[in-house]
Amino acid sequence: MKRIINLILITLLIGSLYSCKEDFLSNQPAGKTAGDVMKTPEGVEGLLIGTYDKLSGDGNWNASSMLDWVWGSMSSDDAYKGESGSSPLSLSNIERYSPIASDRNYSHRWRVCYDGVNRANTTLEFLQETQEGDNPISDDRAMEIEAEAKFLRAYYHFKATILWEKIPYIKTEEEMGMKPEEVPNDSEGWDEIEADLQFAIDNLDDTPPKGDVGRVDKWAAKAFKARVHMMQNELSEARPLLDDIINGPFELADHYYDNYNSAKENNSESIFEIQASKTEFGGPLQANHLGPMGPVWPYGGPAPTGWGFFQPSKDLFKAYQTVEGLPVLDKEDREELATDMGISNSEEFHPTDHPLDPRVDWTIMRRGIDYMGWGIHTGSDWIRSPSTGGPMMTKKYTLLKENEEHLFGGGFASAQNWQVFRLSHILLWRAEIHVENNEFDEARHLVNQIRQRAQNTDPVMGRVTTYVFRAPPSDENIDWDQPAANYDIELYPEGADAFSTKEKARKAVRLEQRLEFATEGLRFFDLRRWGIADEVLNDFIEDDVTYRNFMQDAHFDAEVNDYWPLPEGQLDIQEGVLEQDPAFR
Secondary structure (H helix, E strand, C coil), X not given: CCCHHHHCCHHHCCCCCCCCCHHHHHCCCCCCXXXXXXXXXXXXXXXXXXXHHHHHCCCCCCCCCCCCHHXXXXXXXXXXXXXXXXXXHHHHHHHCCCCCCCCHHHHHHHHXXXXXXXHHHHHHHHHHHHHCXXXXXXXXXXXXHHHXXXXXXXXXXXXXXXXXXXXXXXXCHHHHCCCHXXXXXXXXXXXXXXXXXXXXXXXXXXXXXXXXXXXXXXXXXXXXHHHHHHHCCCHHHHHHHHHHHHCCCCCCCCCHHHHCCCXXXXXXXXXXXXXXXXXXXXXXXXXXXXXXXXXXXXXCCCCCCCCCEEEECHHHHHHCEEECCEECCCHHHCCCCCXXXXXXXXXXXXXXXXXXXXXXXXXXXXXXXXXXXXCECCCHHHCCCHHHHCCCEXXXXXXXXXXXXXXXXXXXXXXXXEEEEEHHHHHHHHHHHHHHCCCHHHHHHHHHHHHHHHHHCCCCEEEECCCCCCCCCCHHHEEEEEECCCECCCCCCCCCHHHCCHHHHHHHHHHHHHHHHCCCCCXXXXXXXXXXXXXXXXXXXXHHCCCCCCCCCCCCCHHHHCCCCCCHHHHHHCCCCCCCCHHHC
């Protein structure tokens, strides 16, 4: 957190726990100070900061608890693994829906989640001991600390249950009456998540505790609890929470890209975002480790350097086309859009002139379009393996050139925050509920708020007038006064056919969510909760194998692939306690 990080005492930082012993979940966290030193107001506050710190993961970008790019985007029709061939094989197996329980990605994600859980519980335990001692925290602040810790405990469990369905919900030993390592994975954990979040709602104010931007408040807890209900299709329970937030103090940011711009963090739209910062020594204290998603970058410069992972799909690119400014709801009605797949940068290529939603070029990096001020993407020389991942790259996770001071090292980490919940989520979830209640015009109005913002957003500028890139184009070949592509976006008019029936309105709202949140790690989980993952993903595979052969013979089985296997190593450690998903036995 921008202010919170400045409060951290290094002696109170909690070390990452990588123990493979049975008492992993009840070990005292490693650190330079512990025991009685932690049974103080300062010690408890430091433990709480250590719990927040895990929100950004631990530097492993596959298992990050911040962005579910592997589990939510790469596993959907939004994105490809990228990189080259089967490198790494573990991610290739996930993308092809043939997961292996011994895959280290599962064990790493497990550690990230349950390290966070352990930190939250340790905070609660030391809080109680401190309150029973000679130097207690004020009652009001103690209640806030408990609420913050329980929110974070719910968050880390949420990040586990969306992957594994049946999880152990670990509370303090006093709460459970048993040791953490004895808790079976016999439920989804939703009831416990809701209870922890309700405690946060009941005991947090509308503003962040201690005035520190980045701490959770009542609004964050309401947004999170609404998300939990949406995941369970409990729409009536989500509705009042969403309405409270819509009537609250939040406003859509003026510019779509403001939500990814490191110079406009914690803006009017933000409800809860994971904070990132650089220390005075130049390194990241709590960093956004999303840099490897960038392109190969042949011309130098630190920010876009990357490994070539996480590439947007052709299917996603096609979804941004518009006709008379409106989306094409049915995939079979969309036209093929020109890409430079299989075309070298030294060969002539004319980008599509089809009308596009302007959000496309704030989301997808493609040939002939400016890349966040770092230069015009010149094609295949920017892509490590087009045959594996296609010719495009994600764009939301690289800093604008004007913000390069927020970079760390070679661009693999930065001080860019990550929004977990923002007003646009709330509006579109509420639109979903309107549709299910046959309130189509109300849903249209909410969708139009999102589209109005996209319409008012500054488009990516720089129309390129050359079509061969043996070298980066010079300014004489770029008209910086013109939009980079043919952008056209309109609002749904009154009486729009898209909102004439429940089936059509569902498609309109769901497509709007895809366009607004593309490559943000949500798509797979949305398809699953809507009950259409089987249909959508197998249709995607059938079409995609005509574009690249990586998914040849792949198949999505909703009875098997809706969740992932528990890590094999954890099953060995807690033999007889944890049970593998029957689909993977």
